[in-house]
Amino acid sequence: MMRSKSVISVSYVWQLLDVIGKSTTQFIINFVELVFFIVTVLRRGFSFIHKNKQNALIKNAVVREIIFDGVDTLMPTIIVLSIIIGFSVTAQLIMVLQTLGSETKVVTILLNFVTLELCPLITAIVIICRCGSALAIVIGNMSINQEVKGLELLGIDVLVYFAFPPLVSKAISQISLSVYFAALSITLGIFFSAIFDSPTNLKYFSILIDSIEPKELLYFLIKNMLFGMIIGANACYHGLHVSQSVTEVPQRTQKAIMNSLLSVFIINALFMI
Amino acid sequence: MNDEVALIQAVSAIPNLDLLPSSASLNCKISAASLVCLLGQQFSVINAYMQMLAGINEPSSGSINYADILLNKGENNDCPAIAYLYHNSALLSVLNGIDNVKVPAIYHQFAANIEIDKEAHALVGELEYGADHLILPAFMSTLQRRHLLIVRAIILKPQVLFIENPFTSLDREQVRVFGKYIASLVKSKNITVITSNANLDFVRSYADKMIYITSKNVHVFNHWETFSDFING
Numbered sequence: 001m002m003r004s005k006s007v008i009s010v011s012y013v014w015q016l017l018d019v020i021g022k023s024t025t026q027f028i029i030n031f032v033e034l035v036f037f038i039v040t041v042l043r044r045g046f047s048f049i050h051k052n053k054q055n056a057l058i059k060n061a062v063v064r065e066i067i068f069d070g071v072d073t074l075m076p077t078i079i080v081l082s083i084i085i086g087f088s089v090t091a092q093l094i095m096v097l098q099t100l101g102s103e104t105k106v107v108t109i110l111l112n113f114v115t116l117e118l119c120p121l122i123t124a125i126v127i128i129c130r131c132g133s134a135l136a137i138v139i140g141n142m143s144i145n146q147e148v149k150g151l152e153l154l155g156i157d158v159l160v161y162f163a164f165p166p167l168v169s170k171a172i173s174q175i176s177l178s179v180y181f182a183a184l185s186i187t188l189g190i191f192f193s194a195i196f197d198s199p200t201n202l203k204y205f206s207i208l209i210d211s212i213e214p215k216e217l218l219y220f221l222i223k224n225m226l227f228g229m230i231i232g233a234n235a236c237y238h239g240l241h242v243s244q245s246v247t248e249v250p251q252r253t254q255k256a257i258m259n260s261l262l263s264v265f266i267i268n269a270l271f272m273i
Numbered sequence: 274m275n276d277e278v279a280l281i282q283a284v285s286a287i288p289n290l291d292l293l294p295s296s297a298s299l300n301c302k303i304s305a306a307s308l309v310c311l312l313g314q315q316f317s318v319i320n321a322y323m324q325m326l327a328g329i330n331e332p333s334s335g336s337i338n339y340a341d342i343l344l345n346k347g348e349n350n351d352c353p354a355i356a357y358l359y360h361n362s363a364l365l366s367v368l369n370g371i372d373n374v375k376v377p378a379i380y381h382q383f384a385a386n387i388e389i390d391k392e393a394h395a396l397v398g399e400l401e402y403g404a405d406h407l408i409l410p411a412f413m414s415t416l417q418r419r420h421l422l423i424v425r426a427i428i429l430k431p432q433v434l435f436i437e438n439p440f441t442s443l444d445r446e447q448v449r450v451f452g453k454y455i456a457s458l459v460k461s462k463n464i465t466v467i468t469s470n471a472n473l474d475f476v477r478s479y480a481d482k483m484i485y486i487t488s489k490n491v492h493v494f495n496h497w498e499t500f501s502d503f504i505n506g
Contacts, residue, residue: 138367145366146362153358154426
């Protein structure tokens with residue numbers, strides 16, 4: 001009896017390992033395909049812009065996407081979230097940490113945790129939910145309705161027309177929204193801590209500004225740029241892979257959202273290493 | 274019809290039909306500025322021949338030869354010399370009618386933006402049926418969408434235009450108006466139009482060449498009368 005139970009549990013473990021192995025392999029394959037997709041889109045996009053310097057079609061599309069992703073998301077989503085993070089995280093951190101350590105440690109933790117980790121992650125999640133999903137649905141529906149194929153037959157490079165603008169605009173939007181988010185949540189957090197704890201907490205403004213190093217700024221920019229590109233690429237890649245049925249649209253959208261979230265967290269983890 | 278220049282020549286060409294019944298070889302010459310109709314009982318088979326002629330699918334045997342002027346146009350302007358409209362081709366749902374028409378021309382930098390705009394308005398104005406072209410395709414009639422699809426293709430000035438089943442879902446009056454418009458492309462713009470359709474009124478009135486495709490044979494007719502005699506047995 002005991003022996004049969006142990007045999008069953010061993011087989012379950014093997015099945016579990018099998019599932020985990022297959023999922024991991026699939027994720028790695030998807031990730032590699034996505035990297036190739038990003039490289040191809042960027043190469044073709046920049047080559048098109050380089051060849052056709054007077055052509056405003058793609059540049060206008062990038063600007064339109066930035067307005068949709070960046071400007072429209074700023075009001076009110078990012079502002080409301082930065083007020084909430086400022087109050088619930090930054091202000092609390094300042095009040096708790098200054099009782100435990102020096103000013104420098106408080107600033108270091110604020111900078112590393114809120115500015116470099118939390119704000120880019122929350123911004124990426126907002127962009128995935130708000131813009132990534134919408135983009136995957138729009139492109140997926142266009143693929144089903146043969147709108148994409150119609151343009152392809154007219155000699156239009158689908159990757160340049162449909163994928164390049166979202167990739168670039170999502171990267172720009174992610175960087176700019178993250179900057180707004182970080183600046184607002186830190187500023188408001190210091191204000192809240194000054195109101196609810198002590199007005200002397202306003203000193204953290206000057207200390208924080210002095211302690212930001214160019215290396216950290218570069219790290220912040222590169223990370224956000226990768227986040228934005230991976231979100232745009234996932235949405236376009238899955239949207240363009242919708243082929244026949246309407247039921248593929250929600251399936252591909254789910255994949256785009258899940259893969260974007262996983263990719264963003266993995267990139268974030270890699271940057272920590 | 275200009276018989277001197279054969280734009281496309283099919284020599285014992287058989288399309289690649291994986292799931293369709295075995296088909297016969299096609300031998301024909303298609304001249305510049307002519308209207309060719311492909312007819313038969315199975316649209317899937319006819320469209321396979323169309324796609325083979327357009328170079329979308331390679332023939333399983335035989336060859337399709339294109340005239341030098343056709344190939345050179347494609348190379349020089351980076352614009353396709355052959356335009357192909359599937360029966361389910363659609364306009365971009367996120368752009369209005371005029372913008373849809375302008376997209377390929379702007380992409381290929383066919384002319385300055387102002388000129389493209391003028392050209393687009395001139396082309397959409399050719400079919401007079403009082404439609405607003407500044408609305409999204411979802412709010413357009415089937416005729417308007419079909420018309421704009423053709424305009425979007427011909428704004429790049431192709432030499433050959435393939436249209437799969439152009440009259441599907443159109444009523445009798447719309448077929449008449451649209452058929453007249455398609456025929457006018459041959460005369461006014463010197464475009465070779467190759468179309469698959471089952472509308473014999475259109476074929477009788479405008480076709481310069483009829484290709485009748487069955488599962489065993491392909492018959493090519495240069496006159497309506499001979500085609501009509503063949504059909505009537």
